[in-house]
Each structure stands twice: as structure tokens, then as C-alpha cells.
Amino acid sequence: MRLVPLLSLLVVVPLTVAGCVGKPADQNAGQNADVKEFTLTIGANALAGGKNENTAKWTVDHVIPKFVEAQKAKGVTATVRFEGNGADDKDYKTKVALDLKTGGGADVQEIDGIWLGEFAQAGQAKPLADLVGQDKVDAWDGWSKIPKAVAALGDFDGKRYGVPVGTDGRVLYFNKKLFAQAGLPADWQPRSWDDVLEAGQKLKTVPGVIPIQLNAGTAMTEATTMQGVLPLLAGTGKPVYDNGKWQGASRNLKDVLGLYQKIYSGGLGDPLLQQEAKGRDKSFAQFAGNKIGILLESDYFWRSVVNPANGVAKMTDRDTAVGWAKIPAQRAGSGVGGQDFVSMSGGSIRVVNPNTKYPRQAWELVQFMNSFDATKARVAGTPQITVRSDVNDDVLKGDPMLSYVSKEVLPITRYRPGLAQYTQISAALQQATADVVAGKSPDDAAAAYQQAAVKAVGEASVAVD
Amino acid sequence: MPSTDSAGLGRGRALAFVAPALVLIGIFLVFPALWSIYIGLTDYTLTGPSSVNPQLVGTGNITGALSDPLFGNSLWLTLLFVFGSAMIGQNVLGFTLAWSLRGARRWLRRLVEGLVLLAWILPSTVVAYLWVAVLDRDGGTLNALLNTPGTAWLVQYPMASLIVFNLWRGTAFSMLLYSSALNVVPPSQLETARMVGAGRFSTLKDVVFPHIRGHVLTNTLLITLWTANDFTPFLLTSGGPDHRSETLPVFIYQQALGSGALGYASAISFLLLLVNLVIALVYLRLLRRRG
Numbered sequence: 001m002r003l004v005p006l007l008s009l010l011v012v013v014p015l016t017v018a019g020c021v022g023k024p025a026d027q028n029a030g031q032n033a034d035v036k037e038f039t040l041t042i043g044a045n046a047l048a049g050g051k052n053e054n055t056a057k058w059t060v061d062h063v064i065p066k067f068v069e070a071q072k073a074k075g076v077t078a079t080v081r082f083e084g085n086g087a088d089d090k091d092y093k094t095k096v097a098l099d100l101k102t103g104g105g106a107d108v109q110e111i112d113g114i115w116l117g118e119f120a121q122a123g124q125a126k127p128l129a130d131l132v133g134q135d136k137v138d139a140w141d142g143w144s145k146i147p148k149a150v151a152a153l154g155d156f157d158g159k160r161y162g163v164p165v166g167t168d169g170r171v172l173y174f175n176k177k178l179f180a181q182a183g184l185p186a187d188w189q190p191r192s193w194d195d196v197l198e199a200g201q202k203l204k205t206v207p208g209v210i211p212i213q214l215n216a217g218t219a220m221t222e223a224t225t226m227q228g229v230l231p232l233l234a235g236t237g238k239p240v241y242d243n244g245k246w247q248g249a250s251r252n253l254k255d256v257l258g259l260y261q262k263i264y265s266g267g268l269g270d271p272l273l274q275q276e277a278k279g280r281d282k283s284f285a286q287f288a289g290n291k292i293g294i295l296l297e298s299d300y301f302w303r304s305v306v307n308p309a310n311g312v313a314k315m316t317d318r319d320t321a322v323g324w325a326k327i328p329a330q331r332a333g334s335g336v337g338g339q340d341f342v343s344m345s346g347g348s349i350r351v352v353n354p355n356t357k358y359p360r361q362a363w364e365l366v367q368f369m370n371s372f373d374a375t376k377a378r379v380a381g382t383p384q385i386t387v388r389s390d391v392n393d394d395v396l397k398g399d400p401m402l403s404y405v406s407k408e409v410l411p412i413t414r415y416r417p418g419l420a421q422y423t424q425i426s427a428a429l430q431q432a433t434a435d436v437v438a439g440k441s442p443d444d445a446a447a448a449y450q451q452a453a454v455k456a457v458g459e460a461s462v463a464v465d
Numbered sequence: 466m467p468s469t470d471s472a473g474l475g476r477g478r479a480l481a482f483v484a485p486a487l488v489l490i491g492i493f494l495v496f497p498a499l500w501s502i503y504i505g506l507t508d509y510t511l512t513g514p515s516s517v518n519p520q521l522v523g524t525g526n527i528t529g530a531l532s533d534p535l536f537g538n539s540l541w542l543t544l545l546f547v548f549g550s551a552m553i554g555q556n557v558l559g560f561t562l563a564w565s566l567r568g569a570r571r572w573l574r575r576l577v578e579g580l581v582l583l584a585w586i587l588p589s590t591v592v593a594y595l596w597v598a599v600l601d602r603d604g605g606t607l608n609a610l611l612n613t614p615g616t617a618w619l620v621q622y623p624m625a626s627l628i629v630f631n632l633w634r635g636t637a638f639s640m641l642l643y644s645s646a647l648n649v650v651p652p653s654q655l656e657t658a659r660m661v662g663a664g665r666f667s668t669l670k671d672v673v674f675p676h677i678r679g680h681v682l683t684n685t686l687l688i689t690l691w692t693a694n695d696f697t698p699f700l701l702t703s704g705g706p707d708h709r710s711e712t713l714p715v716f717i718y719q720q721a722l723g724s725g726a727l728g729y730a731s732a733i734s735f736l737l738l739l740v741n742l743v744i745a746l747v748y749l750r751l752l753r754r755r756g
């Protein structure tokens with residue numbers, strides 16, 4: 001008798017509570033469209049005094065006051081808050097996913113474009129047309145300034161989910177001071193992997209220098225894939241996803257892993273650095289400290305890492321000491337589409353949270369954040385390739401490196417497949433490089449990768465050759 | 466009849482008193498546990514299609530874990546961590562400290578106890594980052610002390626580093642517990658042992674241990690469970706390099722929030738719970754045998 005009420009309390013109450021939380025709110029496109037007072041939150045992986053500091057400062061100092069002012073002119077009282085984060089990308093993604101899953105999260109979110117597929121399939125991101133109405137989305141004049149291929153970063157399954165914030169390109173950075181010591185030219189441009197290895201051998205003669213730093217291992221997460229495996233795979237002629245199939249333990253992958261082996265078992269790279277939890281940050285500091293000769297990185301490295309004004313590893317002589325070159329294919333002409341040089345690009349997008357109470361206002365805020373003036377203000381301190389061609393024409397001309405990426409690298413670049421399965425394939429590729437750095441043979445590492453890939457996406461979706 | 470009424474009133478009143486606690490236990494303990502078991506039976510994920518429509522996979526996650534070499538690796542590392550740093554390390558070091566401090570001067574005892582205790586009372590995050598700095602390859606204190614430049618302790622010896630760390634941090638509890646336990650050993654018996662010329666080892670084995678057996682078991686159970694469920698290794702190595710320090714709690718975290726495989730991670734949490742239960746049952750059995 002006594003047990004019955006006890007048990008019912010124990011079971012019924014939690015279930016009732018569970019029923020009240022964890023469900024994203026239902027949404028309609030016109031919800032709260034005409035309110036005179038609203039509150040919005042902007043979320044990004046940016047923090048004053050920390051990661052992506054410029055974005056945080058711009059949001060707080062420019063976007064919020066200007067947007068509030070613009071709303072006031074229309075007779076609307078807007079309150080906008082910034083929810084900053086300074087986490088690793090993986091942790092930030094987890095936070096956003098949990099926020100969205102439980103019906104919370106900032107009204108306007110900045111997320112990595114590659115996460116869009118997963119979030120969309122889970123209903124955690126919704127097409128802009130569903131949230132604010134197709135006519136409202138199409139009415140934005142900013143679309144005409146964003147090249148179609150770039151706008152596609154915010155698309156999934158033929159639908160538009162958000163506005164891309166920026167894009168990037170990857171190159172080989174090199175330290176001109178170390179190059180001079182090793183007898184290498186200041187206008188270095190390798191034409192094959194062998195050229196890079198050869199330069200590495202020469203740099204090895206300079207005491208106390210790590211000749212090549214190629215991101216590897218699981219600790220660096222997506223940096224390993226984007227600044228390591230994917231551009232190299234593209235250089236062998238086969239992208240990671242082709243004709244509806246993921247690449248398995250193919251000859252191409254083994255070649256890529258073979259290059260890792262040559263670098264890390266051949267004394268050209270520091271295998272310990274690759275295995276440290278903060279290995280990427282350390283490699284940034286070592287490059288800035290003239291200890292690394294060649295480094296494959298995105299233009300982020302130039303503008304936010306070694307930037308003498310506000311980089312996380314400032315190089316006061318960046319403009320004269322840092323050189324850059326296109327990433328060569330394995331051999332001339334062996335890259336995807338017969339290319340001699342390759343690159344990979346990514347970028348983040350701004351989406352409207354499906355749980356927002358004010359979808360129309362959130363969309364207005366997104367448009368505002370991607371307007372010419374706001375975009376220009378965002379990149380004022382640190383020039384950056386934006387998605388708006390009008391802003392790029394204006395801000396990149398003073399920066400030779402970013403102009404180079406915009407003109408020379410973006411035309412030959414590739415984007416990652418926007419599929420939910422990508423994350424697991426990427427993790428398996430990171431593991432394969434970790435195996436090689438730890439001493440496994442490329443063949444064994446590729447075989448283990450094949451197993452992991454089959455487990456993740458099914459045998460039918462993995463191509464071996 | 467009146468007795469029934471008063472009994473009924475008593476039950477009602479008792480229920481009213483315990484209800485708030487029951488509700489809280491239900492919300493924060495029972496429901497999450499049931500929910501965790503449920504999603505452990507599905508392919509539930511953090512994002513993607515399975516986060517909306519998880520499919521029941523029955524015991525698929527458990528059988529998957531049992532055939533997953535990474536799970537086996539984590540289980541082995543957890544056992545190594547527990548045996549190395551807690552069951553043996555903290556027990557022996559904690560007891561040794563308590564025993565050596567027994568006759569020490571009061572100020573010395575207080576000083577040593579205070580220093581050792583400091584490691585235990587500082588937040589895990591603080592001590593973890595402290596140790597990251599100590600063990601760092603470039604400019605780490607340990608390399609400077611040992612004159613071993615270039616040794617990346619957390620990369621080259623990740624499990625040994627974790628064991629030393631946990632030993633350093635957790636010994637305080639064992640020391641305190643044994644310090645108080647040693648008070649129950651009658652001084653007269655120790656005196657007798659000394660008079661009959663018993664060696665140090667036989668004094669410990671035949672005189673001291675029988676008195677503190679219960680304390681040893683309690684201490685072992687507690688530090689074992691704490692160590693088996695400890696998440697601090699994540700702050701030191703994130704389970705790396707190459708899974709070489711990925712104890713079960715870290716593995717569960719990596720699966721759940723790193724890979725988003727919430728269902729699989731829940732199933733493994735259940736296996737970790739079983740490991741903990743087995744340890745607790747062995748302990749209870751040993752205590753009962755004593756009784």
C-alpha cells in the first residue's frame with residue numbers, strides 16, 4: 001500500500017517534468033512580427049580577450065548599438081545581448097547542439113557551415129523560408145553581392161538555412177628567415193610533394209628547427225582533416241567524397257598517409273607535438289618563435305594568429321618574415337580536376353534559431369550583421385575574406401596575403417561534403433593520421449580507417465578504389 | 466478503528482514529509498537513470514537523423530562495446546588507473562604517512578597534513594592545470610627538476626603521469642582516514658607487541674590491521690569508486706595521445722559529446738555502473754565475512 005504512492009511519485013513527477021523540457025517550440029513565420037519591444041541574443045564562438053576577439057568586440061561595440069539605434073528609429077525598443085564562448089570548436093558544437101536540442105540557444109547563431117547538415121536533419125536548424133517566410137528571405141538585397149557558390153555554404157538539401165559569414169583558403173606558410181638560413185628562396189613555390197620534402201631536408205640542417213608541421217592526430221580534431229588530409233587527398237586526384245561514396249583505404253589515402261610517415265618518421269616533423277592536447281596552439285607559438293619552417297594552415301593563421309596587432313601568437317615582422325605558397329598536388333597535374341595546386345575551404349554561417357520567439361526580428365538582425373557597413377566594420381581591424389564581393393573589393397586590396405587567397409586560391413579550392421556522416425569520416429581520418437604519427441604503417445592505418453568508415457557509413461557507401 | 470485512523474494519519478503525514486525528497490530523487494536520480502538506460506537501448510545521437518527518430522537497437526550497443534577494441538582499451542586503462550593509483554598507491558602511501566606521523570610532533574603533523582590536504586581540497590580543474598604546467602615539455606617544472614629537457618610526460622608516459630597525479634591528489638583522504646583509524650588501536654597492545662619483540666611487519670599485520678580492517682575496506686571502496694569515475698584525466702590528456710589514457714569516463718564523454726553517440730555512451734555508462742556495483746558487492750561481502 002505504502003509503496004504505491006511512493007512509486008507513483010517517483011515515476012510520474014519526473015516524467016511530467018520531462019514532458020515540459022527538451023522540446024523545441026513550434027514556430028510560425030509571422031510570429032510576433034509586429035511587436036514594439038523584443039529581446040534577442042547573438043551567439044558565437046568568440047570572446048572578448050580570447051578566441052576570435054574581433055568578432056566579439058565587433059558584435060558588442062558595433063552591431064548591438066547600431067541595430068538598437070536602427071530599431072529605435074522605427075519606434076521599436078530592441079534589447080540585444082551577446083553570448084560569447086571561447087571554446088574548442090568541438091566543444092562549441094556540442095554546446096550549440098545541446099542548446100538547440102533542449103529548445104534554447106541564442107536567437108542568432110554563428111555555426112560552422114559543415115555542421116549545417118547534421119543540425120538540419122535533426123530539425124535543430126530550419127530553412128529560413130519556414131522561419132520567416134520566403135518573400136522576406138528573397139527580399140534581402142545582400143544576396144546579390146554574395147557569389148552563388150559561396151551562398152551555397154548556407155544551403156542544405158536545396159534549401160537556404162543561413163547567410164555565410166566568410167570563407168577561407170589554405171596555403172603553405174613558410175618562415176623566410178629560416179628559408180634564407182637553409183639556402184631556400186624567398187619566393188618558394190613547390191610543384192610537388194617531393195619539392196616540399198626536399199625543402200624540409202634543407203631546413204633540417206638549421207639547428208633547433210622543425211622543418212614541417214602538418215596537422216595530425218585526434219587532439220587537433222578538424223584542423224587535422226582540413227589542414228592535412230583533405231588538401232592532400234585532393235592533391236592525389238580524389239576528394240574524400242565522390243560519386244556518392246566516401247573514400248576508403250584507397251591507393252590515394254595510403255599515399256597521403258605515406259607522406260605523413262615520411263614527415264614524422266623521417267625527422268622532418270615533431271611527432272610529439274602532434275600528440276599533445278594543445279599541439280596546434282603550440283605549433284602556432286613555435287612558428288611565431290621561428291622554430292617551424294613550413295606549416296599548412298588557412299588564412300586564419302595570417303590574420304588571427306601571427307597578426308602583429310592582435311594575433312594569438314604575434315609576429316612583429318609578419319609582413320616580411322612570413323611567406324606563402326599554393327599547396328602543390330602530389331605531382332604536377334595529379335590534383336582533382338587535373339589541377340597542379342589544391343586547397344580546401346570552409347566557413348561559418350549565421351542561422352536563425354528555430355526556437356526564437358522573434359523570427360522576423362532575428363532575420364532582420366542577420367541581415368543587419370551581413371550588411372555592407374557591418375561587414376566592413378567587422379573586418380576593419382583584421383582584414384578577412386568576406387562573402388560580400390563589394391566588401392572584398394574594398395578591404396582586401398591592402399593585404400597581399402588575403403588578396404592572394406582571394407584571387408589565386410579560391411578559384412582552385414574545394415568544399416567539404418555537407419553531409420551528416422562527414423563528422424564520423426573526419427574523425428576516422430584523424431585517427432588514421434594519429435596511427436601513422438604514433439608509428440603504424442600507412443597500410444595498417446588505412447585498414448583501420450576502412451573498418452571505422454564502414455562502421456560509420458556502411459560498406460556500400462565506402463569506395464576502395 | 467481509532468488505531469487504523471491514526472496509523473493512516475501517520476502514513477499520510479510521513480508521506481508528506483518525505484515527498485519533497487522523493488520528488489527530488491525522482492527528478493534528479495531515478496528519471497535520469499531510467500532515461501539513460503532507455504537511450505542506451507537506442508542509436509540516439511546528438512545531431513543528425515537519429516537525434517529525432519532514434520531506433521531501438523536492443524543490446525546492440527552493449528555487444529558493440531564488448532567487441533569494440535577501444536572499449537576494451539578503456540576498461541583496461543581504468544583498471545590500471547584504479548589499481549595503480551587508488552587500491553595500492555593511495556592506500557599504501559596514505560597509511561605510511563599516517564603511521565609515520567603518529568608519534569611526530571604536533572606542529573609537524575599539522576604541517577604535513579595541511580600540505581597533503583591542500584592537494585585534495587583544491588578544485589580538480591585547478592590541480593589538473595597545475596599538473597599540465599608541471600609536466601609540460603617546454604618549461605615544465607618536472608623537466609627542470611629532473612634535468613630531462615624535451616620529455617613530454619603527458620605524451621610519452623600518459624598513464625604513468627595520471628597515476629602519479631591521482632596518487633598526489635588522493636592520498637590525503639587515505640591519510641586522514643588512517644590517522645583517525647590508528648586511534649582505535651589500543652596502545653597497550655602495541656606496547657605488548659614491542660615488549661615481546663614483534664617486528665614492524667608482524668605488529669602491523671597481527672595487531673594494527675585487525676583493528677582497522679573496516680577502515681581499510683571503507684577507504685578502498687571509496688577511493689576505488691572515486692578513481693574509477695574520475696573525469697580529471699580528461700583535463701590532463703583528453704584521453705590521448707592515441708587513446709593511451711582514455712579511461713572509461715573519458716571514453717564515455719568522447720563518445721557522447723565528442724562523437725555525439727549518446728545511445729552508445731549511455732550503454733557504456735551502464736557497463737561502468739556494473740563495474741562499480743561489482744566492486745561494491747565484493748566489499749560488502751568482505752565486510753560481512755568480517756562480521
